[in-house]
Amino acid sequence: LNRRLAEFGTTIFAEMSALAVSTGAINLGQGFPDTDGPEAVREAAVRALRDGRGNQYPPGPGVPELRTAIAEHQLARYALSYDPDREVLVTAGATEAIAASLLALVEPGDEVIALEPYYDSYAASIALAGGTRVPVTLRPGDGRFRLDLDELHDAVTDRTRLILLNTPHNPTGTVLTRAELTEIARLAVERDLLVVTDEVYEHLVFDDAEHIPLATFPGMRERTVSIGSAGKTFSFTGWKVGWVTASPELVSAVRSAKQFLTYVASGPFQYAVAEALALPGSYFDDFRADMRAKRDLLSEGLTAAGFDVYRPAGTYFVTTDITPLGLADGDGFAFCRALPERAGVVAIPNAVFYDHRDAGAPFVRFAFCKKTAVLEEAVTRLKSLA
Ligand code: PMP
């Protein structure tokens, strides 16, 4: 294994899902729904397969039906207008979109700022691109993980090439506010930075929180690569359909890298996702309402079990602080390794998403994209810890 990848080992999601299987524990670790997306969308995939649409290589940028549906979604939701032919690219999940964006836009030695804790593929993709990651730590305060804008300002140097943003944020559940995004946009314009923004949880925001795409801010459309995923929005994580929207220059750059990673992927599923994006607004409302109820169930259950809970404003993850439990010396990693045997539940130690591991040590993430009965059983088991 080369030096760029040596530090990464096996992804925590594979490790923890394997532990769930071997111990028979409830898997609230890896973020995947235990209920598949809409029947009508599955039927659309079957029809595409049967009718021979997408069984051979689809076009490099993605099938026209899907690119058009993505552009219509951005326009209807956010008043963002993208040309489906020049400004939309379909990828093998958001994961490929992130990797291809970094490979295309980062020169060896460039600095890439990422909000810490960061989704694990960010660090590996920055490394593959030969970039240097510069973490800016989200810190707890007022019941949420907050971005310190001064720290973000201070992180920018003459070698900063881009900011890799994520809102709604995995694993903390933070949704960046209009004020925070305004500052990020101002900084990007002032220092002439690109921003790659991972917005895969765009439809999972709760209560008063609002998802505002960074590309809608002044001066940002031409310097922002926005990323979405059908895995998250329609609960088909196995289909690996993601997308990029950006200016023609940026899309063309990302496509240059993407064509040598997978060339294309997910042929028949692209047609199905095109239909999914055209589902009525009630689909998105119901999905959000369902996840909000599950968030409340799990957040309240974890509080009752003795955890400090950061109730998320978005995503399907809840981050907790295990300190009050007085277990595993407050070390989230040790806690998660022991949890399947101890309580029959799997969770993810947030420390793996930090460069400053100490800053993340006591935090543990639970996924709530699971059936109500599964969450209830998990809560019952976790209450036995006390
Ligand atoms: N970004 C974030 C923040 C995620 O949580 C995930 C999924 N865990 C991805 C990207 C990857 O998405 P996909 O499955 O579409 O590759």
Ligand code: GLN
């Ligand atoms: N994004 C999912 C999570 O955060 C996992 C994706 C994966 O396993 N690579 O849990």
